[in-house]
Amino acid sequence: AQSVTQLDSQVPVFEEAPVELRCNYSSSVSVYLFWYVQYPNQGLQLLLKYLSGSTLVKGINGFEAEFNKSQTSFHLRKPSVHISDTAEYFCAVNAANTDKLIFGTGTRLQVFP
Amino acid sequence: GAGVSQSPSNKVTEKGKDVELRCDPISGHTALYWYRQSLGQGLEFLIYFQGNSAPDKSGLPSDRFSAERTGGSVSTLTIQRTQQEDSAVYLCASSLLRDQGYTFGSGTRLTVV
Numbered sequence: 489a490q491s492v493t494q495l496d497s498q499v500p501v502f503e504e505a506p507v508e509l510r511c512n513y514s515s516s517v518s519v520y521l522f523w524y525v526q527y528p529n530q531g532l533q534l535l536l537k538y539l540s541g542s543t544l545v546k547g548i549n550g551f552e553a554e555f556n557k558s559q560t561s562f563h564l565r566k567p568s569v570h571i572s573d574t575a576e577y578f579c580a581v582n583a584a585n586t587d588k589l590i591f592g593t594g595t596r597l598q599v600f601p
Numbered sequence: 602g603a604g605v606s607q608s609p610s611n612k613v614t615e616k617g618k619d620v621e622l623r624c625d626p627i628s629g630h631t632a633l634y635w636y637r638q639s640l641g642q643g644l645e646f647l648i649y650f651q652g653n654s655a656p657d658k659s660g661l662p663s664d665r666f667s668a669e670r671t672g673g674s675v676s677t678l679t680i681q682r683t684q685q686e687d688s689a690v691y692l693c694a695s696s697l698l699r700d701q702g703y704t705f706g707s708g709t710r711l712t713v714v
Contacts (some may be wrong), residue, residue, distance in 0.1 A: 494643075522702050531605070531692060531705035532644075539700050578643065582699060588634065588657060589703060593643035 490515035490583045494592035502600050503571055509564040509595045511579030520582040521562040522589065523553055527575045535577075538562060549573065574599045603627075605706035607693050613712045614683055622678040622709045626695030633676050634696070634703060635668060639689040647691075650676060683713045 493512045501507045513519065520539050524532040536547025543555040553564045562579060576596050580589040606625040614620050626633050635647040646660040650670045661667070665683075670676040680687055690710050694703035 520700055524702075524705075529707075531707045532694075532703075533705070534702045537700075537702055580644075586657075587632065587651070587699065588646055588649050590646070591636075591644040 490519065490581050490586070490590050492579050492581050492590055492592035494579055494595050496595050497593070498596045498598065500598045500600065501569055504568045506567050507565065507569050507573075507597065509577050509579075509597065511562045511564065511592060513560050513562065513579075513581045515560075515581060515583045517584045519584065521553075521555060522580040522582070523547065523551070523562075523564050524578045524580060524591075525549075525575050526578065526594075532578060535564070569597070569599050571599050571601060573597060605693055605695050605704050607691075607706035607709050609709060610707065611710045611712075613714060616685060616713055617682055619679065619681045620683055620711065622680075622691050622693075622711070624676045624678070624693030624695075624706060626674065626676070626693070627697075627704055628674075630695035630697050630704070631673065632696040632699075633670060634694045635676070635678050636692045636694065637689045638692055638708070644692065647678070680711075683711075685713050687711060688713045 491514050522537045523535040526532045538555045546552045576594045578594045579592040608623045633650040636644040648668050649657040652673045665681045668678045690708040692708045694705045696703045
């Protein structure tokens with residue numbers, strides 16, 4: 489069975505600083521990987537996804553993530569955050585032998601002025 | 602429709618009553634998913650529909666929970682004899698292809714008092 493670990497429940501950062509949100513997964517088969525963002529009182533919105541090919545994927549709002557197969561990681565990064573990036577971020581994995589996404593517990597990104 | 606629509610957006614019910622939560626997926630999306638999000642928790646998978654069939658209902662917490670989908674479109678999640686621990690945000694998502702990720706609705710916030 490696959491699983492997703494987001495070790496950081498909260499990440500505080502000042503505006504214009506870089507940020508990295510960590511995600512590690514476990515799976516015995518190939519996977520698709522996703523990052524979603526949830527703004528207050530809203531549903532989840534897809535930020536970016538890794539399916540195959542280039543390990544560096546770019547998403548919306550200036551976010552990017554790098555797939556590292558040897559470390560089973562898919563960390564999310566942004567070089568300079570904005571106040572509006574304050575939200576909950578979820579990493580998710582879809583293993584090749586299943587039809588459902590398994591989500592991590594989320595990381596609350598709080599951007600301070 | 603343009604997005605995934607869920608109703609009601611908020612529901613307060615008394616312990617022991619039955620509730621029905623509705624999800625209207627994006628037109629043409631064959632896959633539909635229900636998740637539950639509790640305070641401080643990640644997203645807990647409940648059930649997955651492909652068309653009107655539910656090949657994976659492994660996440661339903663008890664036999665008080667049931668779901669159906671009709672016409673390959675609208676889905677209803679029913680919780681019988683609600684308990685306080687059922688209080689959560691219930692999220693619905695739909696998808697056309699596995700590698701496209703999901704489109705989520707804004708959720709139904711259920712409060713059992």
